[in-house]
Amino acid sequence: MTVTLADVAARARVSPATVSRVLNGNYPVAASTRERVLRAVDELDYVLNGPASSLAAATSDLVGILVNDIADPFFGIMAGAAQSAIGEGASGRAGGEKLAVVCNTGGSPERELRYLTLLQRQRAAAVVLTGGALEDPGHTAAMTARFAKLADAGTRVVLCGRPPAPGTGGDAAITAALAFDNRGGGRRLTEHLLALGHRRIGYVAGPAERTTTRHRLEGHREAMTAAGAADEELRRLTVHGPYDRRSGYDATLELLRRDPELTAVVAANDTVALGACAALRDQGLRIPEDVSVAGFDDLPFSVDAVPALTTVRLPLSEAGARAGRLAIGTETPPPGGIAKIGAELMVRASTGRPRGA
Amino acid sequence: MTVTLADVAARARVSPATVSRVLNGNYPVAASTRERVLRAVDELDYVLNGPASSLAAATSDLVGILVNDIADPFFGIMAGAAQSAIGEGASGRAGGEKLAVVCNTGGSPERELRYLTLLQRQRAAAVVLTGGALEDPGHTAAMTARFAKLADAGTRVVLCGRPPAPGTGGDAAITAALAFDNRGGGRRLTEHLLALGHRRIGYVAGPAERTTTRHRLEGHREAMTAAGAADEELRRLTVHGPYDRRSGYDATLELLRRDPELTAVVAANDTVALGACAALRDQGLRIPEDVSVAGFDDLPFSVDAVPALTTVRLPLSEAGARAGRLAIGTETPPPGGIAKIGAELMVRASTGRPRGA
DNA sequence: CTGTTAGCGCCTTCAG
DNA sequence: CTGAAGGCGCTAACAG
Numbered sequence: 001m002t003v004t005l006a007d008v009a010a011r012a013r014v015s016p017a018t019v020s021r022v023l024n025g026n027y028p029v030a031a032s033t034r035e036r037v038l039r040a041v042d043e044l045d046y047v048l049n050g051p052a053s054s055l056a057a058a059t060s061d062l063v064g065i066l067v068n069d070i071a072d073p074f075f076g077i078m079a080g081a082a083q084s085a086i087g088e089g090a091s092g093r094a095g096g097e098k099l100a101v102v103c104n105t106g107g108s109p110e111r112e113l114r115y116l117t118l119l120q121r122q123r124a125a126a127v128v129l130t131g132g133a134l135e136d137p138g139h140t141a142a143m144t145a146r147f148a149k150l151a152d153a154g155t156r157v158v159l160c161g162r163p164p165a166p167g168t169g170g171d172a173a174i175t176a177a178l179a180f181d182n183r184g185g186g187r188r189l190t191e192h193l194l195a196l197g198h199r200r201i202g203y204v205a206g207p208a209e210r211t212t213t214r215h216r217l218e219g220h221r222e223a224m225t226a227a228g229a230a231d232e233e234l235r236r237l238t239v240h241g242p243y244d245r246r247s248g249y250d251a252t253l254e255l256l257r258r259d260p261e262l263t264a265v266v267a268a269n270d271t272v273a274l275g276a277c278a279a280l281r282d283q284g285l286r287i288p289e290d291v292s293v294a295g296f297d298d299l300p301f302s303v304d305a306v307p308a309l310t311t312v313r314l315p316l317s318e319a320g321a322r323a324g325r326l327a328i329g330t331e332t333p334p335p336g337g338i339a340k341i342g343a344e345l346m347v348r349a350s351t352g353r354p355r356g357a
Numbered sequence: 358m359t360v361t362l363a364d365v366a367a368r369a370r371v372s373p374a375t376v377s378r379v380l381n382g383n384y385p386v387a388a389s390t391r392e393r394v395l396r397a398v399d400e401l402d403y404v405l406n407g408p409a410s411s412l413a414a415a416t417s418d419l420v421g422i423l424v425n426d427i428a429d430p431f432f433g434i435m436a437g438a439a440q441s442a443i444g445e446g447a448s449g450r451a452g453g454e455k456l457a458v459v460c461n462t463g464g465s466p467e468r469e470l471r472y473l474t475l476l477q478r479q480r481a482a483a484v485v486l487t488g489g490a491l492e493d494p495g496h497t498a499a500m501t502a503r504f505a506k507l508a509d510a511g512t513r514v515v516l517c518g519r520p521p522a523p524g525t526g527g528d529a530a531i532t533a534a535l536a537f538d539n540r541g542g543g544r545r546l547t548e549h550l551l552a553l554g555h556r557r558i559g560y561v562a563g564p565a566e567r568t569t570t571r572h573r574l575e576g577h578r579e580a581m582t583a584a585g586a587a588d589e590e591l592r593r594l595t596v597h598g599p600y601d602r603r604s605g606y607d608a609t610l611e612l613l614r615r616d617p618e619l620t621a622v623v624a625a626n627d628t629v630a631l632g633a634c635a636a637l638r639d640q641g642l643r644i645p646e647d648v649s650v651a652g653f654d655d656l657p658f659s660v661d662a663v664p665a666l667t668t669v670r671l672p673l674s675e676a677g678a679r680a681g682r683l684a685i686g687t688e689t690p691p692p693g694g695i696a697k698i699g700a701e702l703m704v705r706a707s708t709g710r711p712r713g714a
Numbered sequence: 715c716t717g718t719t720a721g722c723g724c725c726t727t728c729a730g
Numbered sequence: 731c732t733g734a735a736g737g738c739g740c741t742a743a744c745a746g
Contacts (some may be wrong), residue, residue: 002510004739011464015717020741030715045506050478051411052739055722060408062479070437070459077426083427083461099475102459104440111444118456121407122419149402149482153359245657274661281663300602304631306638306663361723372733377725385731409723412738 003046012040023048054123059154063100063327064119065111068296070104072243073299074269078130078160085324092163098125098328107207109139116146117274119155126156126175130320132212133162140165147173160323161314163211164338176326176333178319178341182212182296185312185343189294190266192310192345194227198264198292198354202255203238204248206268211253213240216268216296230268243268248275256283263291263354270295270302270311277305277350288352297348307349314343358405369397380405381562411480416511419455420684421476423469425488427461430599430656431626435487435517435677438468442681444654455482455685466496473503476512483513483532483684489569490519495520504530517680520568521695533683533690535676535698539569539653542669542700543576544548547623548652549702551584555621555649555711560595561605561633563625570597573625573653574713600625605632606614613640620648620711627652627659627668634662634707655703664706671700 009016013295014033021027022037029037040046054060055083065082067075086100092262103119114133121125127150133140136254144165147157159177193201203220206213208284221234239254241247248267252275255262265280267273273295277287287307295302298313319341325331362380368374371390378384379394386394411417422439422483424432432459443457460476464470469491476484484507490497501522504514508530516534550558560577563570578591596611598604605624609632612619622637623628630652634644642648644664652659655670682688684713 005741006739016740017715017718017742024741028715033716048478049412050475051408051417051480052722053741054408055406055724056739058722058741061475064458069433070427070440071430071433073428073430076426076430076433080427080461080463084463089715097475099460101460101480103420105436105455106437106441114444114454114496117404118407118418118454122456123406123408126609133676149404195520206560209738221677227465234737245661271658274658278661297416301628301631304602304635311410324699325699362725363723374726374734375732378732381725387731390732406723409738410725412740413723413725415725415738423720 003010003044004049005046007121008037008040008044008046008069011044012037035049039127055313058123059125061098062119062122062124063098063126063128064115064124064131065100065102065128066105066115067102068105068107070102070310073301074316075130077299077316077324081317082112082128082160082324082327085321085330086328100324105142109134109136113139113146114141116150117141118231120146120150120153123153124150126158128158128160128323128327129162130160130323131162132206132210133165135209135211135214139341144173151175156327156329158326160319161212161316161341169252174337177338178323179338180212180314180319180341181343183222185345187215187223187316188219188343188345189296189310190220190223190311192347193264193266193292193294193351195222196292196351196353197246197356199227199229200259200262201237201264201266202252202259202262204251204255204265204267204272205240206240206272208240213268220266235260241272243272245271245275245278248272249279250275252279253278253283263356264293264351265291266294268296270299270309272352273302273309273311274305288350290355292351292354294351303348307348310348310351312343312345313346315341360401361406365394365397365401365403369394369403370466371456406535416482417480418455419476419479419481420455420483420485421472421481422457422459422485423462423472424459425462425464425599427459427620429628430658431654432487434656435680438674438677439485439487439517439681439684442687443676443685446685446687459467460510466491466493470496470499470503473500473507475585477503477507477510480510481507483510483515485515485517485680486519486686487517487680488519489563489567490522490568492568493569501530508532513684515680515683517676518569518698524564531694535680536571536695537569537671537676537698538700539572540576540579542653542671542702543573544580545576545700545702546653546667546669547577547580549704550621550623550649550651550708551580553649553708553710554713556584556586557616557619558594558623559609559616559619561608561612561622561624561629562595563600563629565597566580570625577623594619598629600629602628602635603634605629605652606636607632609633610637612641620713621650621708622648623651625653627654627656627666630659630668630707631662632667642708643654647712649708649711653707660705662707667705667708668703669700670703672698
């Protein structure tokens, strides 16, 4: 019923091996033979059997891209860029047709592990993990073990927007890591606010147990501490929540309750910042006249917000593309395997001098 | 080097067949035996070889979800919901671990076809296509042929937010189609504007050759025509462009040039609407006092826009989840294979009475 | 440059 | 309920 390689071989009057060779293109074949084979493939409407091929070759052309939230453009942009880079890398000849595929973990450690298992089971050629990692010792250990397993099965592992696990050097298994300068970006953002004259700055952080959250918050606190803020005060003006609009809304209300004299709110990311803006507006406060607001990431919608959002730009698209290239081996890993990706402060209309100034 | 099923069998002192049976769970196995096997699996850290399994069984656990633009939450929301539904459906026992995976076509017909081929090659269990289809006879024919091929290889094909190809009934191969009521939604949206007193309404449409674009536009024109608008006028006040912010911005400027007396702009979707808002603001026009603006989809950010966007809500998450269930056979297809998904008008602050009224 | 020969690791009848 | 045996479709040495 279904056409196999043998059928093609018969029709082209060559051996199966030859057909395999022209299909994979990694072996010299006479032009005339190749053409005959290709014609047979076409006439028979033959489609290679992936599982059989993967089984025999002990590798597959699957590349998995893991994201924490597929509905969030932060991940969509990186994943899209990675997927393009992977697709294009294969363009040379028919051979390297990689199947780049994105998997949504929803931020759940179980699902992250499950996808890794599934990908390992498929003998994936590479795995790209995007976004912050969960900072739980158990989970980190489990992940590190999986990475090792994947690596020695020949699967490349690349991190994009996620620092390699610290400590025991357990991440030797990783091909490359692209780490965003979340700490530096966070620091510069808060320094901008301090320079404007703000002192009472609320911080709406992301989920407590994620690297991204922690680094951005640390950057903020670095700047605040340098400006003389007390630890206790910093803690009082920090509220954690998920990376969504609702969290920004609720947390801002809570911050206002804790300190009605707040003159600025810094959000963990742009989406959260939008929620913060909504909350302030609903309280009758003007942005930035009464309260300044800042975000992080510089997603496409941020420039269209009213007022346009001051934020920190991350080169998501470039980083994603680079991760894709690293995954298929089109680009060589940076020295040491880890590269730091810069973050650029974007000052726009949502931040201004505080009321008093 | 790598652990195989035989190794597990040896350790558990059973035959490979038995191990296979407990792993797949679709066959009676004594509880004590099962436990012994499971323990061996665990001790050996065994991971099933997907390709080998797929080859022998002639099916795989891959489910592909195709999207036009992964960075667009419209698709992210549907894909995320579908992926969850597929993941959960498998929960029964270890057996049905489906690998739901999203593929970004970028709206390119070639990539769409390419992914379909790749998925067919992998012997995917199902394919979900989301969002509008390209209306090109050649491409439609190619897609229909692929669907047939997939269907008779046992791959389920479900459409989500895309109507089945019309005409030759060639889509008998499709398992189910969930079609959004784009036409009805578009009509009701424009009727709302007409009821407010608007007559000179500009329309920023999506790419011309897509079903979604056409249906929304037809709904708009239905309403306009019923209100006495002339065809020529309608054509004059319609501008096409991609589904992005930039297109909304540019098209709005163009519409304003064509008719400076415009009192409303209807955009093909919310993202485009945001661009339209930006253009109007840059022209010194107030929303909705000078010009009303409306979008489509009701993405999460639309309620936070300033002013909050009047739009048409599509139940993206529900539709995605349902598509996922249909893909894994957890839900039975609607009678006739096609279900129409309602669209609800959401009136918010971006639309109001026109200047004159 | 091309054909031949063995498996890759698992599932699935078929017996028992 | 469990074991034995054959083959899924392709690739990868080897010869020629």
